[in-house]
Amino acid sequence: MIPQHSITSDPSINISEISENACDKPEEACGVFGIYAPEQDVAKMAYFGLYALQHRGQESAGIATFNGHYVHQHKDMGLVSQVFNETILEELVGNIAVGHNRYSTTGSSRKVNAQPAVISTRLGHLALAHNGNLVNTIQLREELLQSNVHLLTTTDSEMIAYAIAEEVNAGADWLEGAIRALHRCQGAFSLVVGTPDGIMAARDPNGIRPLVIGTLDSDPVRYVLASETCGLDIIGAEYLRDVEPGELVWITEQGLTSYKWNQQPQRKLCIFEMIYFARPDSVMHNETLYSYRMRLGRRLAEESPIEADIVFGVPDSGIPAAIGFSQASGVAYGEGLIKNRYVGRTFIQPTQSMRETGIKMKLNPLKDVLYGKRVVIIDDSIVRGTTSRKLVKALREAGASEVHMRISSPPVTHPCFYGIDTDTQDQLIAAKMSVADIAKKLEVDTLAYLSWEGMLEATREDTNSFCSACFTGDYPVAIPEQVKRSKLMLEKATV
Numbered sequence: 141m142i143p144q145h146s147i148t149s150d151p152s153i154n155i156s157e158i159s160e161n162a163c164d165k166p167e168e169a170c171g172v173f174g175i176y177a178p179e180q181d182v183a184k185m186a187y188f189g190l191y192a193l194q195h196r197g198q199e200s201a202g203i204a205t206f207n208g209h210y211v212h213q214h215k216d217m218g219l220v221s222q223v224f225n226e227t228i229l230e231e232l233v234g235n236i237a238v239g240h241n242r243y244s245t246t247g248s249s250r251k252v253n254a255q256p257a258v259i260s261t262r263l264g265h266l267a268l269a270h271n272g273n274l275v276n277t278i279q280l281r282e283e284l285l286q287s288n289v290h291l292l293t294t295t296d297s298e299m300i301a302y303a304i305a306e307e308v309n310a311g312a313d314w315l316e317g318a319i320r321a322l323h324r325c326q327g328a329f330s331l332v333v334g335t336p337d338g339i340m341a342a343r344d345p346n347g348i349r350p351l352v353i354g355t356l357d358s359d360p361v362r363y364v365l366a367s368e369t370c371g372l373d374i375i376g377a378e379y380l381r382d383v384e385p386g387e388l389v390w391i392t393e394q395g396l397t398s399y400k401w402n403q404q405p406q407r408k409l410c411i412f413e414m415i416y417f418a419r420p421d422s423v424m425h426n427e428t429l430y431s432y433r434m435r436l437g438r439r440l441a442e443e444s445p446i447e448a449d450i451v452f453g454v455p456d457s458g459i460p461a462a463i464g465f466s467q468a469s470g471v472a473y474g475e476g477l478i479k480n481r482y483v484g485r486t487f488i489q490p491t492q493s494m495r496e497t498g499i500k501m502k503l504n505p506l507k508d509v510l511y512g513k514r515v516v517i518i519d520d521s522i523v524r525g526t527t528s529r530k531l532v533k534a535l536r537e538a539g540a541s542e543v544h545m546r547i548s549s550p551p552v553t554h555p556c557f558y559g560i561d562t563d564t565q566d567q568l569i570a571a572k573m574s575v576a577d578i579a580k581k582l583e584v585d586t587l588a589y590l591s592w593e594g595m596l597e598a599t600r601e602d603t604n605s606f607c608s609a610c611f612t613g614d615y616p617v618a619i620p621e622q623v624k625r626s627k628l629m630l631e632k633a634t635v
Contacts, residue, residue, distance in 0.1 A: 169196050169243065169272070169349055169367075169413075169417055169560055170196055170197045170240060170241060170242050170255075170269075170270065170272075170367075170559070171190060171193030171194070171195075171197055171240065171241035171271065171367045171368075171371070172240055172269040172271045172330060172331070172332045172351070172365070172366070173189035173193060173237075173238070173239035173240070173269070173371055174186075174236075174237065174239070174332035174334065174339050174341060174364070174365035174366075175236070175237050175339075175363070175365070176235065176339045176362060176363050177356055177358070177362040177363075177364075178235035178362075178393075179358065179362075180356070180358075181229075182232075182234060182235060182236060182237035183203055183229045183230075183232035183233070183234070183237055184229050185237065185364075185375045186203045186205075186237035186238070186239040187203065187220065187224050187239070188374045188375050189239060189366055189374060190203070190239045190240070190241050191220050192366075192370045192374040192419075193241050193366065193367055194219060194220055194241060195417075195419060196241055196243065196271070196368075196417065197240075197243035198219055198241070199217065199218075199242050199243055200215060200216065200217045200218065200223070200240075200241075200242040200251065200253070200254035201215065201216070201218065201219065201220045201224070201241050201242070201254070202214065202215025202216075202223070202239065202242075202254050202255050202256055202269075203215070203224070203229075203232055203237055203238070203239045203240075203256075204232075204237070204238050204239075204256045204258055204267035204334060205233060205236065205237045205334075206235065206236040206237075206265075206267070206334050206335070206336055207233050207234035207235065208234075208336060209264045209265075210234075211258060211264075211265040211267065212231060212232045212233060212234065213232075213256065213258055213267065214228050214231075214232060215240075215251075215256070216251060216254065217251050217254065220241065236334045236335075236338070236339050237334070238256045238268070238269050238332050238333070238339070239269060240254075240256050242254055242255055243561060252292065252293050253294060253295050255268070255269050255270065255295070255297055256268055256269045256334070257269075257270075257293070257295070257297050257298045257300075257301040259298075259301045259302060259304075259305045260305070261305045261308040262308060262309050263308055263313070263335070263336070264335065264336040264337075265335075265336070266301060266304060266305065266308075266333055266334065267333070267335075268301040268304070268331060268333045269297075269331070269332045270295075270297035270300060270330070270331055271329070271331075271367055271559060272328030272329040272330055272344065272348060272349045272558060272559040273296060273327055273328055273329075273557060274296040274299070274300070274325055274326060274327040274328075274329065275327035275557055275558075275617055275618075275620060275623055276325070276326040276620065277296045277299065277327075278620070278622060278623070279620075280296070280303065280324060280325070284299060284302050284303065284306070287306060289302050296327075300325055300329065300331065301333075303321035303324050303325070304318050304321040304333065305317075306321070307321050314335050314337060314340070315340075315390055315399070318333060318388060319399065319401045322342060322388070322402075323401070323402075325344070326617060326618075327344065327348075327558060328349050328410075328559045328617070329342070329344045329349070330342075330343050330344070330350065330351035330367065330383070331343075331351075332365050337392060338390055338391050338392035338393075339363075339365070339390075340389065340391070341353070341365045341388070341389045342383070342387065342388040342389075342401065343383050343384065343385050343386065343387060344385065344386070344402075344617075345385055345386040345402040345405045345406065346385055346405070346406055346407065346408035346607065346616050346617060347382075347383075347384065347385030347405070347407050347408065347409055348408055348409065348410050348558045348559070348607055348616070348617075349410060349558070349559055350367055350368060350382070350413055350418065350424070351365065351367060351382065352365070352366055352367075352368065352369055352371075352372065352380075352381070352383065353379075353380045353381055353382070353383060353389065353396070354366065354372035354377035354378055354379050355377060355380050356375075356376070356377050360395070361395070363380075363391045363396055364377040365383075368418050368422035369422045370419045370421055373421070379423060384400075384405065385402075385406070385407050385408075386400055386402030386404070386405030387399065387400055387401070387405075388401045407605040408606060408607040408616040409424075409606055409607065410558065410606070410607050411595065411606040411607060412521075412556075412560065414429055414432055414433075414599065415433070415436070415520050415548065416457050416521060416549075417560075420433060420456075420460055425600070425601055430460050432598060432599065433460035433461050433464070433548065434460045434461065434464035434467075435464060435598040436460075436461045436464065436549070436590060436594075436595065436598050437460065437461030437462060437464025437465035437466075437467075437468070437518060437548055438464040438465065438468040439464075439468075439590060439594040439595075439597070439598050440465055440518070440546050440547075440588075440590045441464070441465040441466075441467075441469040441471075441546075442468060443588070443590065443591055444546055444590075445469060446469075446471075446544045446546075446586060448513075448514040448516045448542070448544060449471070449472065449513040449514045449515065450471065450473075450509070450510075450513050450514075450515050450516070451466050451469070451471045451472070451473055451474075451515070451516040452473065452474055452477065452515070452516075452517060452518070453517070453518045453519070454477065454503070454517065454518065454519040454531070455478075455479035455503065456479065457519070457520045458517075458518045458519045458520055458548070461518045461520065461548035462516075462518040465518055465546065471516060475509065476505060476506055476509055476510050476515060476535070477503045477505055477506070477531075478503070478506060479502060479503055480501065480502055480504070503534070505534050505535055505537075505538035506538070507538045507539060510535060510539055510540045511540075512539060512541055513542075514540075514541055514544070515535060515540045515542065515543055516544045516545075516546055517531070517532075517535065517543065517544070517545050518545075518546050518547075518548060519545070519548070520548050520549055521547060521548075521552055522547055522551075522569060522570065523552055523567075523568060523569070524567055524568070525569040525581060525582060528545070528582050529581065529582045529583065532545070532582050532583050533583065543583075543584050543585055544584060544585050544586045544587075545582065545584045545587045545588075546587075546588050546589075546590075547587075547589045548595075549590055549595055549611070550589050550590060550591065550592045550608075550611040551570030551575065551589050551611065552568055552570055552571075552610050552611065553565075553568060553570050553611060553613065554568070554571070554609055554610050554611070554628070555568070555610070555627035555628065556610050557609075557617075557619050557623060557624075557627070558609075558617070560610075562610065562627075564626070564627045564628075565627060565628050569581070575587055575588070575589065592611055592612070595608070595611075596608070
């Protein structure tokens with residue numbers, strides 16, 4: 141039995157088509173959450189876990205719970221706080237919960253594509269939440285259709301769920317079925333899979349997207365799964381460790397067991413997770429990302445110094461790097477922009493005059509702080525350059541005498557195929573223009589990016605253990621030509 145609770149929404153609306161005030165950034169990955177805790181209110185804990193992971197996807201949210209062989213689910217378009225309420229959560233009973241925040245990558249932004257994907261098998265239902273993107277989607281879809289699988293959505297996540305179901309229906313148990321299905325998948329995938337018997341988590345052999353394990357203070361120990369450690373913190377769970385690349389963990393009443401489903405893992409964590417996507421209070425490599433981002437700013441000041449009166453970051457993602465830049469350069473740190481933190485996605489189109497100054501919907505300059513000052517503005521990246529240009533214009537109108545821009549990552553020259561919604565290559569400003577030409581287009585006095593080497597060295601980890609394909613075009617997982625042609629429009633750029 142799968143009770144469906146629905147909030148009225150228009151499935152024909154495609155948020156990705158609303159671009160006038162779209163963020164000039166690579167859009168977020170998805171957020172996944174899972175919990176095995178028979179004595180706890182798992183639906184409410186999943187709600188708060190997704191609430192902490194809201195930055196990873198704002199288009200839809202969903203939770204599925206298992207109460208024995210009964211599955212309850214609710215998912216809809218919107219933010220977590222819009223999709224769920226107390227009444228809905230009370231109906232999501234069980235001892236296992238799987239949750240998902242979605243930003244669409246494969247599959248458009250429609251209610252039918254919201255996750256978790258719930259599929260029926262001979263052993264009961266499974267509920268799958270996926271962060272990442274497969275690169276062999278076309279091949280896998282053809283295989284499933286040839287097996288007479290009736291696909292309801294356009295997402296690769298549903299295909300992974302059906303691949304598991306197909307193996308289970310052929311006689312495999314949950315564990316064997318999942319491992320067989322994972323071998324059919326190529327690309328980036330961090331998965332949480334709920335079943336009547338337990339909950340699974342798995343990562344692709346490169347571990348491109350993050351996934352962590354936490355524990356609840358209980359006897360026996362109960363386990364929590366989340367895309368980032370901030371999803372553990374909010375419910376009081378303690379970080380245990382990461383799910384390793386090429387690993388599958390199986391959590392039941394007997395505890396947690398680990399399986400290396402791929403024998404040749406090669407860690408390639410997405411470096412943009414560390415630069416921008418993950419929350420600054422999330423922990424990677426035994427430190428918060430706030431610390432890493434401050435080091436990016438220090439390195440940026442060393443590589444591209446400038447005489448100025450004040451340095452500030454584009455809220456919120458540019459702030460840690462701006463503080464680091466200030467510490468290394470001696471340029472005073474301050475606030476030059478105030479962010480309206482209540483501006484979300486809206487279907488209401490602004491007037492033409494508002495569009496021309498649309499940046500002020502989210503960011504407003506402090507005129508008395510900026511007037512007559514030589515300013516350094518720090519941002520984590522530039523994708524299309526449209527927002528950056530509006531921002532520079534707003535700073536000059538506020539009275540800044542000089543505007544110098546510094547970017548705490550290298551130029552983005554290539555699209556991502558692993559779960560980040562970047563533009564096609566011909567829309568990436570750094571793929572078409574030199575840094576000097578970008579500076580002219582943005583109308584800044586100077587522009588400098590952090591070096592590729594500086595970005596990786598600041599991790600203080602093995603520099604070969606990261607995916608930086610959006611800066612280099614060197615993709616760790618081979619991209620099929622048909623998929624590659626959909627985004628790669630230009631010649632390969634160099635860093």
